[in-house]
Amino acid sequence: MAKQMTYSEAINDAIRLAMRKDENVILIGEDVAGGAEVDHLQNEGAWGGVFGVTKGIVEEFGRTRVLDTPIAEAGYMGAAVSAAATGLRPISELMFNDFIGSCLDEVMNQAAKFHYMFGGKAKVPLTIRTIDGAGFNAAAQHSQSLYALFTHIPGLKVVVPSSPYDIKGLLLTAIFDDDPVIVFEDKTLYGMKGEVGEGFYTIPFGKAEIKRAGKDLTIVGIGKQVYTALRAADQLAKKGFEAEVIDPRTLSPLDEDTIINSVKKTGRLIIVDEAYPRCSAATDIAAIVGDKAFDYLDAPIKRVTAPHSPVPFSPPLEKLYMPSPQKIIDAFSTMVGDNVFTTV
Amino acid sequence: MAKQMTYSEAINDAIRLAMRKDENVILIGEDVAGGAEVDHLQNEGAWGGVFGVTKGIVEEFGRTRVLDTPIAEAGYMGAAVSAAATGLRPISELMFNDFIGSCLDEVMNQAAKFHYMFGGKAKVPLTIRTIDGAGFNAAAQHSQSLYALFTHIPGLKVVVPSSPYDIKGLLLTAIFDDDPVIVFEDKTLYGMKGEVGEGFYTIPFGKAEIKRAGKDLTIVGIGKQVYTALRAADQLAKKGFEAEVIDPRTLSPLDEDTIINSVKKTGRLIIVDEAYPRCSAATDIAAIVGDKAFDYLDAPIKRVTAPHSPVPFSPPLEKLYMPSPQKIIDAFSTMVGDNVFTTV
Amino acid sequence: MQAGTKAGTKASVGDMTVEKAKWIYKKMQEIRQFENTVHGIFEKGEIPGFVHLYAGEEAVAVGVCAHLTDSDNITSTHRGHGHCIAKGCDIDGMMAEIFGRSTGLCKGKGGSMHIADVGKGMLGANGIVGAGLPLSIGAGLTAKVKKTDHVAVCFFGDGASNHGTFHESVNMAAIWKLPVIFVCENNGFGEASPFDYAAACDRVSDFAKAYKIAGETVDARNLQDVYEAAGKAVQRARKGEGPTILECLTYRDYGHFEGDTQTYKDKDVQEHALQENDPILRFQNYAKTNEWLSEEQMKAIDAEVKTEIEHAVKFAEESPFPEPSQLTTDVYVSY
Amino acid sequence: MQAGTKAGTKASVGDMTVEKAKWIYKKMQEIRQFENTVHGIFEKGEIPGFVHLYAGEEAVAVGVCAHLTDSDNITSTHRGHGHCIAKGCDIDGMMAEIFGRSTGLCKGKGGSMHIADVGKGMLGANGIVGAGLPLSIGAGLTAKVKKTDHVAVCFFGDGASNHGTFHESVNMAAIWKLPVIFVCENNGFGEASPFDYAAACDRVSDFAKAYKIAGETVDARNLQDVYEAAGKAVQRARKGEGPTILECLTYRDYGHFEGDTQTYKDKDVQEHALQENDPILRFQNYAKTNEWLSEEQMKAIDAEVKTEIEHAVKFAEESPFPEPSQLTTDVYVSY
């Protein structure tokens, strides 16, 4: 049975299912409920996070399991790490991924390293939910897509769901995974509707999804950029080029095989990533595929990314900042010879 | 005139020269002097940092310009950012780069973004000195090489000096540069001796150095890994293969041209980087070269890096963890066909 | 207090000259009208991004900045419009910035959350809660190293007082006796979380004692109370006597950000805040009762400000968006 | 206090039974001898990495952990050997870990700065100053959510008290009334920086008042003082009465890390610390004067501990290094 739901509702659904299934699952973060100890509020009508994603969860589970924290990211993230190590399965919300600056240590040096440093004797079944993405005119400190920083760090798993269906299944996998996982929710996707399975289901990590089959070009789109890739593919199709579009779904672990197999078929790869271009997920995938599928490549691997610049506020600048179908088509044009695509 | 100096002495020399030249240059960090307000110490015999690198500087310049801070990385790093924005040229020491977890915000969201967010109206002439590198059995939280995280972030410049000569010139460039710069000092290099120019000199950012010329293979070695690359090159030479070894010296900006020109000549590239392998400087360079020198590549670009794992404590494990000449030679072997190198 | 013969002619009340009182009244009006105007335009959907309004808190920014010059620095928050105006930022440039235009104070690259004007000593609104605290230390440090008598003021919220940077910064200011005034704008909430819930302390100024620095809490519905306490704190700072925590009890008239339903707010408190507790109204009454500024004088200022704000909106609306070439300029001074 | 007939036969002194006193004495000896031994071996160059010794501070870890069970959790610091021993970690496993051997508590992957034993409630030594503070909150939270009466103890240094995590953590513990005891080991220095320089406060416990929680400073050269204060704090925590800041004034006998020249230390203070102020000596004297543990009993314990430590060194030295295959295991539970 499937049901139409927004991305935001799918997250809410996943969290409720997890909390019903296992009383060790708690939700912690800034205003994840909202209005703590406000007399007249009685949990109803509480915010449920800055975008209302977790609305209603405090009504069902109460404030012992849905914890509003002070604005103290290092404090509550560190708390979530050791709550995980001592028997809970916290879902810790880092409101915007940009705020990792206040709690990187807890994620990078504690959560990610406990299992290894302690010789396998500690487990940190922690899920961090965080918001990323440009496109909302939220400017330089609220629009970043910092998944590369986390993919760099061994010990973490990194999830970049692009659809309501995926976010529900991947979030449930994350919550019941025994390693620390960070899930990136693109703020511009919250309102997106799609089919979502009813009840409890999981989607395994490290399994990419082929969103569209094709033989002439492989496009990997990270997070919401998979839609930019699909739009480009539609336009390319009109010119007779069939692009295969892949959503990696998780960056760590990365499903190298699906991407490489596709490239073996198409001979061409474009990676679409709205994050900063240097030491990025785009360069990562390019390097891996460039190594392992070298003999199959008919053209250089192209990356369509943000420029090496902070995210600008002004709407027209932000629009220019982002990957676009046209930029993908331009990249493809240079791969197949400039003349092919001058008119698109 | 040149002089034999250790890497550590070259840093000390650079800082003194800068502080003599411009009274706006200050040094700030934990125990950069040491023993503040200890009566009997009178600045003599003070630590000068945890490895003694800045020893004696407080004696010359006094405690107004050489500031020991509390253990409060966010606090003093943020202070350094705005001290820079309001007229000083602070050299801020982040004792180990691993501690960035306590002050990433100040570096990523403040220092790196002020100039852009404020439409070019603020400048942040801040130099962050920090210690990286494995090989000292300092374990998972004191051995990381996190330059990729900073290279990812637009607005920062990233410097990875490998020799006494370079650290002096690059550090002086950093101090008098008007952008925020982070300089990585590999802890295992502090004792290394080498020729250092006397007096004030600078080395431009974005200019790689060809450490050894060759025509069969290009090896880029990051930081101290340039020496691993050189050792591998020596061994390869014995087998008749001439490797060109390049030290990029700065990762942001990156001297793409020197690397690409070399690869155009050699047709082969190995990047040696002791940092984590994913979304790394190694994948970054591989992706860029794989794109721009595609037609010149005779073999896939190989990366010799740490495994996707925290740094282990135990000495034999840490040794295995690191790149080695043998690993480079093994990578080269797969590039040229397995049989060539079975005996090395 | 000097006696005056008729309304609007007193030379001063307390330490405050009529000149200053006019400046203060005008700044408060500028902020209020600016924010009300932005609120209205935002509702119509013409302003992009996140916007946090300062209306209701005017007495804090104005009462403090009344003691500062362009050489003194302030650090600000996500709710920065009031600080900008009080510190003398150009209102046309601010409005254009909020509209994302090339004529904005940051060329449209920053937006509401990042308005800055370093030349005016305004070190930037800041989207990161708690970030301004360490930044204020740096400005104080520059003053100390350069041996000027400039001060740095750190505006931060009650919510920010729970962030680690509060502790780190106040401690550093205290041990180095820096000329920093920590102005906590305690409006009772951090987003939808009450201060009483999120902070263990009764008053943010309670920490001053442990740090052995000056600390005080004032009712920031009264401009005069803020003005007086800030005056003393700035004076101490200029004389090298170290930092102060000045907690200002205030209220934000609008939601946390534009679009907030504010279900967590108490209706009664809100009503009082908007009526008898309104800082501008109180200042008006005070000025009148003390025969200090006349009703006419204030009305004239109101009208003048209205024109200014209308001009700003027009300026913003008529300004062009940044050129595409602007996308990657200003990332570095040189690269 | 119960009266006993001859030395070493008193059933208890104050709240402390003879059983407990023996355990305490033994633990203090274990720490002291362990550290002295590591010091000696490090000097010979046989121990890799950074090593921070706890000698001189034994009364803190032992006086506090005397009140804990394996179900209670502690967080620790870079100077963690004492906490490990007091919390019951296996000494052979600790020494092997410090030697980097596969039989170490962390299979040699962690080393001195990362010894952990989650089964014993020891959540790890930690190379990051201040990191243990938030971690203690999580352990307290688990106790609260699971409705157990377990407590969490956070050991942290005077230097760490200046880190932002101190403020964030104490505040959270206070507003949530968590069963956490914040034990500040104030040994007067953070590396080479005196507490009196780096911290604005007189006492770290001075902050308790602002947070409205219990706070106390004790002379941690007297085991009994720590024991008593910790007992009360643990009891409060178990009863749901919230957190405590317990500041313990102590001294580190060795340098900040092995290799430190310690030029910043006052010779006189050092001498006193190593002589009449030594916590083990003081405990010995107290036990003897109170006819509580006899000299012979203590000597027997000393000897027993000596054998244990020798065994640990032998165990470590004879243990193999980890296999190469261990390099990339334990990065993830599954990947």
Ligand SMILES: Cc1ncc(C[n+]2csc(CCOP(=O)(O)OP(=O)(O)O)c2C)c(N)n1
């Ligand atoms: C580090 C960080 N954490 C969280 C946020 C999200 N956030 C923005 S404003 C705000 C509330 C701030 O409250 P307060 O400091 O009281 O200021 P006020 O909004 O009341 O003026 C929060 C949590 C942020 N911007 N930065």
Ligand SMILES: Cc1ncc(C[n+]2csc(CCOP(=O)(O)OP(=O)(O)O)c2C)c(N)n1
């Ligand atoms: C975040 C961080 N900053 C700095 C350091 C370097 N460092 C290690 S121990 C230490 C001093 C700690 O002092 P204190 O907390 O008093 O503990 P003590 O060493 O006296 O036991 C410092 C600065 C670190 N490990 N982590």
Ligand SMILES: [Mg+2]
């Ligand atoms: Mg507030």
Ligand SMILES: [Mg+2]
């Ligand atoms: Mg200490």
